Amino acid sequence: MDHLCATFHYNVQAAPTVIFAVRGCMAVGGAQAGWHFGGEYTCFHAQAVPVNYTTARCTIGLWNRTAGRITAFPGSTLPSLTYLAAHPLKQATFNILCPGFYELRKGLHPRSGGAGAHNALLMDSHGIVEVPAIITRNKQVRFAKTPKNYRVVLPGDNLHAARNEPAPGGTGSDMLTLDYSSSGCITICGKPKELVTGAHTHVTWNYWQRFMDSISSSGNLFPFLLFNASEVQHMPRAAQGLLRYGSSGKQVRRLQTALTRITDSKTGMPYYSSAINDQFTNATVQSFFRFYKDISGQHAGYTLKPDQLFGSIRHFKIEENLNQLNN
16 A cells, blocks of 8 residues: 555555555455455455446455554445436436545535435545446446546545345345445445344444444544555556646646646636645646646546656747756
8 A cells, every 4th residue: 555655646644544445356365364354454465356337346445554454345436327227317416436545534424414314434525537428228327438538526425335235144245246325426335233124143244334333433534545456456666656636746746837837828827827735636637637638639537647748748839948847
């Protein structure tokens, strides 16, 4: 985890507990005898699995930085096609949160309360999302294979219970076959104990309740890191200096400075005019997206390679000489 934070310039030094998720990945124990979801270990092995938008195909975890231990739970970081088909109005508001560094706080989900409301973790800040087109046929929905278009919004992608439970006598492995309830939020298999309806002889299957019990004595705010399975299995070199939403530091300052020196020909104004704060978040990301679209005619992805960008800028005639930013 330290290596991934260094690679993407995520500063979590002040946080004793970090929540993370790995999309398209199920944690397995490897050589650790007796390994199981919900246990606390020094590491886990990442097994890539194809996402299907219907069952848990992601790992959500707690990284205890103080103790150097990790606890993993099965869940999802994607909208459920089954849920979207059953709730057509949600098709206008769903999204897919892109990998990055976000923040979660304790609160009530859904925020409006009502039936099924429960203690969860809320996302209040901006983030990068993808919103693929939906194809509906015979009351079933699927995502269209269209070019990806990322944008910065207030996603509201809370971390909440998947609201599923097995039949009485069911086990934790049964949870991996059940539908989950989400239009884009992060979910962990299980449900709040007060909402459990079956006559279960044990609750080892209820990963959501075990997760909430694990953070009950922690603070109110948590860093949340979202990764892809490929990055956990084949970690990129930290020296590459990749930027994603929530990255911080000198590479971001370099980008912000560059965007203040490049003028948008349509407005006559610099692409970036906010504070130089070393944070690759809302204003900086939107400025970069707009600049990239203007110079390339294409939409930027959610991962930025600064050296590659500055290599292309060097060949543009702009009012300030950006070569000095490489110094």
